[in-house]
Amino acid sequence: MADQVILLDFWPSSFGMRVRIALAEKEIQYEYRDENLQDKSPMLLEMNPVHKKIPVLIHNGRPICESLLIVQYIDEVWKDKSPLLPSDPYQRAQARFWADYVDKKMYYCMSRIWRNKGEEQEAAKEELIESLKVLQGELGEKPYFGGETFGFVDLSFVSFYSWFYSTETCGNFSIESECPKIVAWAKRCMERESVSKTLPHHHKIYEFVLQLRKRLGIE
Numbered sequence: 001m002a003d004q005v006i007l008l009d010f011w012p013s014s015f016g017m018r019v020r021i022a023l024a025e026k027e028i029q030y031e032y033r034d035e036n037l038q039d040k041s042p043m044l045l046e047m048n049p050v051h052k053k054i055p056v057l058i059h060n061g062r063p064i065c066e067s068l069l070i071v072q073y074i075d076e077v078w079k080d081k082s083p084l085l086p087s088d089p090y091q092r093a094q095a096r097f098w099a100d101y102v103d104k105k106m107y108y109c110m111s112r113i114w115r116n117k118g119e120e121q122e123a124a125k126e127e128l129i130e131s132l133k134v135l136q137g138e139l140g141e142k143p144y145f146g147g148e149t150f151g152f153v154d155l156s157f158v159s160f161y162s163w164f165y166s167t168e169t170c171g172n173f174s175i176e177s178e179c180p181k182i183v184a185w186a187k188r189c190m191e192r193e194s195v196s197k198t199l200p201h202h203h204k205i206y207e208f209v210l211q212l213r214k215r216l217g218i219e
């Protein structure tokens with residue numbers, strides 16, 4: 001019997017984009033369901049009762065939650081194409097470390113930039129730039145975080161590239177000026193169809209952010 005794969009997601013979510021990129025890298029057919037997070041579907045509440053968040057991958061009726069765990073599940077189940085994690089245990093641990101670092105920093109800093117103004121925004125901006133410089137240092141002269149090939153850390157981080165424009169515009173700064181190698185790396189990742197067909201245009205994300213700021217009363 002063919003696998004039944006359903007993805008509960010939300011189109012601007014960087015966490016959801018990670019899973020979409022992984023599914024595209026593995027050329028897995030799946031049903032995409034976009035959630036209204038202001039009115040969550042019974043299926044989302046049933047499949048992720050603990051966090052009630054997207055993304056959730058439902059594979060033959062069984063839910064897997066948390067984007068980085070979903071991506072690792074996909075890599076372990078569909079082994080025959082485009083390995084995402086390294087095979088060496090130590091290299092796997094390093095890849096998980098950097099994906100976790102992205103998880104701890106990107107959304108937390110970026111959301112504080114477009115949700116705030118003044119000192120709070122400035123503090124978030126400084127922390128984001130510092131984090132991007134740490135990641136740029138890790139990347140070094142390599143084409144990808146794992147070396148010569150696109151992999152788990154690249155996939156975990158590049159989904160936030162679609163939010164760079166909104167972050168820079170709300171925060172009135174240039175990520176490229178601060179971290180040119182990170183932007184060059186992101187553009188390199190965008191040359192892959194799995195990434196370019198997944199990441200929404202940055203102007204579409206910006207329109208979403210403007211609506212969010214309006215809803216939050218931030219002008």
Ligand SMILES: N[C@@H](CCC(=O)N[C@@H](CSO)C(=O)NCC(=O)O)C(=O)O
Pocket residue numbers: 010013014015037052053054055065066067068
């Ligand atoms: N650690 C998780 C984060 C998912 C998340 O925040 N999902 C958000 C949408 S994207 O910002 C979400 O589902 N929010 C709904 C809510 O908080 O009620 C992961 O990596 O999958």
